[in-house]
Amino acid sequence: MVTIADVTKIFDRLYPPALAESWDAVGLVCGDPAAEVQRVYFSVDVVAATVDEALSWGADLLVAHHPLLLRGVTAIPASTPKGNTLHRLIRAGAGLFVAHTNADSADPGVSDALAARLDLRDLRPLHPHPGRENTGIGRIGELPTAMTLAELAETAAHALPPTSGGIRFTGDPDRIVRTVAVSGGAGDSYLGDATRAGVDAFLTADLRHHPASEHSEAGGPALLDVAHWASEQPWLAQAAAALDAALDPATVEVFVSDLVTDPWTRAVVPAWTS
Missing domain, CATH: 3.40.1390.30 (NIF3 (NGG1p interacting factor 3)-like)
Structure with a gap:
């Protein structure tokens, strides 16, 4: 059985927390380290659309590049977007792990x-x-x-x-x-x-x-x-492949999201000549 703790240990070796910038927030955000992991979902951002996709797929653990909680908070009510996201993950029993500037420098x-x-x-x-x-x-x-x-x-x-x-x-x-x-x-x-x-x-x-x-x-x-x-999206496949390689025999299924979570969804470019 592979646990969240096992996956965390692998990623801490691949993307050492010591490489993270001092202002960053990396590592396990939520989830029971002893919980079993069978499906790991990879995305750049933790937003409503990626959480929908991850939970619909049955992910036990989400691995994201961008932190959900980068700045200190004193409350995470479900009435806020980030609070709602975190509550959804916890209710579903899904963990969240972040590799940010440590993955940038690795x-x-x-x-x-x-x-x-x-x-x-x-x-x-x-x-x-x-x-x-x-x-x-x-x-x-x-x-x-x-x-x-x-x-x-x-x-x-x-x-x-x-x-x-x-x-x-x-x-x-x-x-x-x-x-x-x-x-x-x-x-x-x-x-x-x-x-x-x-x-x-x-x-x-x-x-x-x-x-x-x-x-x-x-x-x-x-x-x-x-x-x-x-x-940053190309890194997802690299990280997923690294996890696969570290688990021998392969006991965890991975999913690399290609959902476009760039906040800019449309552009208008008028005709012009240089």
């Missing part, structure tokens, strides 16, 4: 899965974790064949899960790109790392107007901005 982790979608080679951390070899936020890698920035954007658009916002990029479309940095999730804190690394392009999510503008004005690497959810 080797392999979130950005390795993102880099694999672009077929990047010879990976190294963009922002290394001190004292831990090959760990850290983001990855830098080499494309198997040089391409233009426009071609890279097109490649990324087809390689990543589709969202309404698509992919935005800045820079000369004909710029030749060989070395690419990627960072799953919000990545404008690492613009300086990408510049110092001398990469040709940096693909990440949630780039803000002023940091992106100032970076471009300073002549930094070309930027590609993708949906936050799309940059």
Whole structure:
């Protein structure tokens, strides 16, 4: 019999809690460590739609990337969205486990899965974790064949899960790109790392107007901005496969959700010429 405690132990080895940022909230959120696990459901977000899907499938444990309770709370009434979510999980006897910034920094982790979608080679951390070899936020890698920035954007658009916002990029479309940095999730804190690394392009999510503008004005690497959810969803399959490999013989069924939980559901793009 596999228990929640067994699965937690595996994930703590794959994504050590010590790699998490000090402000983060990772690990087991709810669930009896001694409870049996037969079905594990993976999603980026813990929202009504993913909980519906998980419980309909009969999940015993949900593994999510984004914390349900990131900030301290003093009450979790079912009348609030997060409180209702937590109450539903508890009533169903389903546990919830979160691997967030520890999964971002792990080797392999979130950005390795993102880099694999672009077929990047010879990976190294963009922002290394001190004292831990090959760990850290983001990855830098080499494309198997040089391409233009426009071609890279097109490649990324087809390689990543589709969202309404698509992919935005800045820079000369004909710029030749060989070395690419990627960072799953919000990545404008690492613009300086990408510049110092001398990469040709940096693909990440949630780039803000002023940091992106100032970076471009300073002549930094070309930027590609993708949906936050799309940059992290590829990690789910990696984590599910790692759990499968750790359980020998395989005694737990896994389900990787492809529900789009990006909050932006529609976009209107008028015709324009550059």
